[in-house]
Amino acid sequence: MADPTVDFPDVTMIEFVQNLGLRFLAEPWIPRVFIIIAVTATLNVVAEYLLRNAARITKRTRTVWDDALVSCASRPMLMIIWLLGFALAAKVLQTHIDEPFLDYVEPVRNIGVVACLAWFLLRFSGRVGEDIIAARIERGEEIDRTTVDALSKLARLIVVVAAVLITLQTMGVSIAGVLTLGGIGGIAVGFAAKDLLANFFGGLTIYLDRPFSVGEWIRSPDKALEGTVEYISWRHTRIRAFNKNPIYVPNALFTTIVVENPSRMTNRRIREVIGVRYDDLAKVAPIVADIKEMLKTHPDIDTTQTLIVNFNAFAASSLDILIYTFTRTVVWVTYHEVKQDVLLKIAAIIEAHGAQIAFPTQTLHVGFDGAPPVLPEERSAP
Numbered sequence: 001m002a003d004p005t006v007d008f009p010d011v012t013m014i015e016f017v018q019n020l021g022l023r024f025l026a027e028p029w030i031p032r033v034f035i036i037i038a039v040t041a042t043l044n045v046v047a048e049y050l051l052r053n054a055a056r057i058t059k060r061t062r063t064v065w066d067d068a069l070v071s072c073a074s075r076p077m078l079m080i081i082w083l084l085g086f087a088l089a090a091k092v093l094q095t096h097i098d099e100p101f102l103d104y105v106e107p108v109r110n111i112g113v114v115a116c117l118a119w120f121l122l123r124f125s126g127r128v129g130e131d132i133i134a135a136r137i138e139r140g141e142e143i144d145r146t147t148v149d150a151l152s153k154l155a156r157l158i159v160v161v162a163a164v165l166i167t168l169q170t171m172g173v174s175i176a177g178v179l180t181l182g183g184i185g186g187i188a189v190g191f192a193a194k195d196l197l198a199n200f201f202g203g204l205t206i207y208l209d210r211p212f213s214v215g216e217w218i219r220s221p222d223k224a225l226e227g228t229v230e231y232i233s234w235r236h237t238r239i240r241a242f243n244k245n246p247i248y249v250p251n252a253l254f255t256t257i258v259v260e261n262p263s264r265m266t267n268r269r270i271r272e273v274i275g276v277r278y279d280d281l282a283k284v285a286p287i288v289a290d291i292k293e294m295l296k297t298h299p300d301i302d303t304t305q306t307l308i309v310n311f312n313a314f315a316a317s318s319l320d321i322l323i324y325t326f327t328r329t330v331v332w333v334t335y336h337e338v339k340q341d342v343l344l345k346i347a348a349i350i351e352a353h354g355a356q357i358a359f360p361t362q363t364l365h366v367g368f369d370g371a372p373p374v375l376p377e378e379r380s381a382p
Contacts (some may be wrong), residue, residue: 033089040085044078051077065128072123076116083112110170118163125155149214149232150207195252196235202251203234211254216263223257225249267302267326268335274346275318280355284311284319290349295325298345300338302328318358 051074058066087109212218212229218239219226227241237254239247276284292309295301305326312322323346327338350357 033092036085036089036092040081040089043085044081047078047081048074068124068127072127073120076120076123079119080113080116083109083116107170111167114163114166114170118159121159122156125152125159128152153234195250198252198255199235199250202253202255203232203237205255206232206237206251211259212261212263216261219260219262220257221260223253225257265330267305267328268330270323270325270327270339270342272323272343273312273320274323274350275315275320275358276350276355277358278317278319280353281319283353283355284321287350287353287355288321290353291321291323291346294345294349295323295342298342300328300341302326317361 051070054070055067055074058070061067087105090105206212214229214232217226217228225239225247227239227247229237230240230246231238232251235251237249237251239249241247276287280287288309288311292307295307295309296303301307302325306324307326308322308324310322311319313320325342327335329335329338347357
């Protein structure tokens with residue numbers, strides 16, 4: 001058991017630290033380092049609090065820009081605060097400690113700031129595009145998804161290229177040399193990846209000319225291609241066929257084929273040929289007149305477009321009446337309902353005139369030479 005009367009030597013804190021081999025902790029600049037870290041942590045907490053309140057305020061506004069700005073800037077801003085704080089603390093250490101790795105603190109800080117800014121801009125460009133589309137859809141406004149998507153992707157591409165060039169410049173690499181090397185290498189890459197570049201410029205053509213947009217129905221008479229556009233990237237376009245199978249089409253193909261866009265039609269056409277019997281020839285003219293009058297007064301027929309109802313041809317077994325008109329609707333299901341109503345009313349008009357719709361018939365005429373035909377049993381009689 002230790003003797004309580006034994007006195008321990010009076011040792012100061014500095015001497016205690018030195019005895020433990022942690023001589024550097026006794027340096028007078030150590031408190032400054034801890035103060036910098038403490039201030040950095042405090043600023044981080046204050047910034048997080050302010051950003052959280054700012055996010056609540058921006059949600060009350062109708063514009064999408066401020067909400068996207070605060071939401072996308074929160075994490076990169078907090079990261080920048082920590083980067084600057086640790087870089088400042090490392091600078092204090094560098095003035096008192098001769099360590100080679102501290103020479104890289106400033107370049108790492110600059111690269112980190114550039115990365116955080118690029119992170120913010122990438123999030124902001126994507127978030128703004130999504131918010132603009134959602135806001136306009138909520139207000140019932142029309143929105144060109146293809147244009148918004150193209151601008152968002154172009155902005156992100158510019159941000160990535162600029163961030164890479166600034167990072168290279170920060171690391172001491174000459175940008176002029178990189179651009180020169182890129183020009184020479186671009187020629188080789190162009191020959192090696194001509195299909196990829198063709199798809200890229202094909203996608204650029206789609207974004208600029210906008211022959212179709214996401215959500216539209218397209219088809220091509222040159223290829224077995226028909227469906228709804230779901231996604232347009234720089235390399236391919238995804239089309240959902242009517243049997244729900246996805247079709248991935250290289251963008252370069254759209255520069256060489258004809259593409260129809262039925263989604264942009266203004267009207268749907270009704271074109272029918274209805275035949276009546278030859279026995280009803282005298283009734284054709286009033287039937288044609290009544291059908292034309294019915295179409296002119298039909299609420300779902302667009303009378304500003306071409307409207308034709310005429311006796312058209314003497315067919316093999318019918319007198320053909322051509323009906324050519326356009327509906328107001330372009331919706332596929334509604335169009336068939338309108339067409340059904342029109343056809344039933346035409347059938348009622350024909351029946352009201354005492355006529356009948358013709359169907360394929362054949363009449364056989366047998367001629368006689370002045371005497372009745374001789375039956376086989378009569379030829380064999382004596």
